[in-house]
Amino acid sequence: MTSKRRSSATFASITAVIIIVLILTISAHQALAQTRYYAGYFLLYGYYGVSGKIYTIDPDVPSGEIFAQWVTILIDSQKYYWVQVGYTKMYYTNYELKFYIEVNDSLGHRLWFFDAPVPGVTYTYTITAGTNNGHPVWYVTIKEGSSEVLNTWVYGDPVSSDYLEALSETSTTSISIDGTHFSNLAYWTGRGFPLWFTHLPYYDSPYRLNEISDYEFTARGGG
Amino acid sequence: MNIRLAVSGFILVLIIVSLAIAISKWGGSIDLKTSESYVTRQLGVITPPPTIGPAPFEKAGGRIITEEQLNAFLERNNIKLCLPSWIPANLSLTAIWALVYDGTIHFPVVFVFSPDGDTYYRASRNKLIVALKGFSATLSERRENAFGMSTVDLFRYYIQRGGISVYDRSGNLIGVIIQGGRKGISWAIVDIGGVEYHLYYRDADTLKAIIKSMCSGTV
Numbered sequence: 099m100t101s102k103r104r105s106s107a108t109f110a111s112i113t114a115v116i117i118i119v120l121i122l123t124i125s126a127h128q129a130l131a132q133t134r135y136y137a138g139y140f141l142l143y144g145y146y147g148v149s150g151k152i153y154t155i156d157p158d159v160p161s162g163e164i165f166a167q168w169v170t171i172l173i174d175s176q177k178y179y180w181v182q183v184g185y186t187k188m189y190y191t192n193y194e195l196k197f198y199i200e201v202n203d204s205l206g207h208r209l210w211f212f213d214a215p216v217p218g219v220t221y222t223y224t225i226t227a228g229t230n231n232g233h234p235v236w237y238v239t240i241k242e243g244s245s246e247v248l249n250t251w252v253y254g255d256p257v258s259s260d261y262l263e264a265l266s267e268t269s270t271t272s273i274s275i276d277g278t279h280f281s282n283l284a285y286w287t288g289r290g291f292p293l294w295f296t297h298l299p300y301y302d303s304p305y306r307l308n309e310i311s312d313y314e315f316t317a318r319g320g321g
Numbered sequence: 322m323n324i325r326l327a328v329s330g331f332i333l334v335l336i337i338v339s340l341a342i343a344i345s346k347w348g349g350s351i352d353l354k355t356s357e358s359y360v361t362r363q364l365g366v367i368t369p370p371p372t373i374g375p376a377p378f379e380k381a382g383g384r385i386i387t388e389e390q391l392n393a394f395l396e397r398n399n400i401k402l403c404l405p406s407w408i409p410a411n412l413s414l415t416a417i418w419a420l421v422y423d424g425t426i427h428f429p430v431v432f433v434f435s436p437d438g439d440t441y442y443r444a445s446r447n448k449l450i451v452a453l454k455g456f457s458a459t460l461s462e463r464r465e466n467a468f469g470m471s472t473v474d475l476f477r478y479y480i481q482r483g484g485i486s487v488y489d490r491s492g493n494l495i496g497v498i499i500q501g502g503r504k505g506i507s508w509a510i511v512d513i514g515g516v517e518y519h520l521y522y523r524d525a526d527t528l529k530a531i532i533k534s535m536c537s538g539t540v
Contacts, residue, residue, distance in 0.1 A: 146468065166373045176444045229468050300381075
């Protein structure tokens with residue numbers, strides 16, 4: 099009888115583990131295979147730095163979904179390598195707003211979350227190439243006005259650039275991006291940050307883009 | 322009694338796994354002005370991390386172009402194309418991609434050589450990808466201004482870390498081959514005729530032979 103009980107308990111435990119593993123596998127697969135919806139600008143030049151002001155919105159994000167707004171250097175489009183900084187609200191942040199840095203390069207895929215941005219506040223997000231002890235790195239800063247929220251660096255391999263992106267991203271159109279506002283989009287020359295002098299607009303329906311200039315846009319829709 | 326025990330075991334495993342997941346998913350906040358290793362130590366890199374990710378090449382205007390469009394682009398920019406005259410026998414040109422906006426072609430221009438008709442622009446082990454990334458002088462100036470490393474400095478940086486030097490016939494350092502990166506794809510940057518070429522293939526030796534066959538490049 100005791101061994102029967104043990105067998106039942108073992109069987110139940112194994113079943114539970116299998117169910118959990120299956121659920122996690124399916125969830126991970128769904129997360130990776132999620133469709134993405136974008137709205138924003140591209141600058142089709144390989145500059146080694148990007149900067150932009152992004153007004154913080156705080157939309158409702160359904161379970162399992164992702165919302166993020168960011169600036170990116172597309173390091174290598176053949177290997178899909180990039181470095182990105184912005185803010186997000188998603189399952190990995192317990193559906194709270196968080197700043198983040200994401201890098202995907204020959205060193206691997208890394209993602210860091212940081213303290214929370216305040217809804218209604220505009221932050222300036224910047225990525226620039228540089229060296230640290232002879233190693234190529236990406237310097238990343240987040241500022242609120244002139245006050246620094248984050249100033250850090252991450253290794254870059256390679257430090258290269260195909261083009262720049264400044265986009266709002268969601269994994270479902272049920273997320274409203276009303277209030278989205280990117281401004282002062284700029285690129286790094288090594289000496290300064292001139293404003294973008296051209297842009298490629300992009301948006302996935304049902305999102306809409308209002309092009310104010312080469313370096314400023316608002317977006318809305320969804321929800 | 323059996324059922325009670327089974328349910329208890331089930332719940333216990335659920336609680337343990339849920340706690341483990343919760344702990345692994347979240348780290349906390351960090352101090353400012355940190356190094357990457359510090360950031361990593363404090364927060365931990367989430368494995369496998371979710372991809373927030375940029376919009377891919379296609380959404381930035383990436384599309385397959387015709388040879389006529391390519392030739393017009395090359396002529397307009399006075400670029401003499403230096404594609405390899407030798408590639409592995411099983412490969413053939415399946416597509417030419419470029420960023421196109423308002424009818425204008427932008428770098429990178431990507432040549433896909435595939436053994437099976439695959440036209441996708443991303444590098445993989447069984448394809449050869451040759452991408453023109455831009456005018457070498459402009460890119461070198463951008464690099465030097467941005468992070469104090471000229472293109473030649475960059476080549477030397479990789480050579481010091483095991484990269485293979487690429488010289489032209491006059492003995493000038495014109496590139497580097499970096500062996501077997503992530504997913505086992507080797508990669509090369511070569512500066513030929515004022516244009517920067519990035520090549521991707523599974524092994525460095527074949528890449529060497531391919532580069533040797535490009536215009537005046539010799540390894």
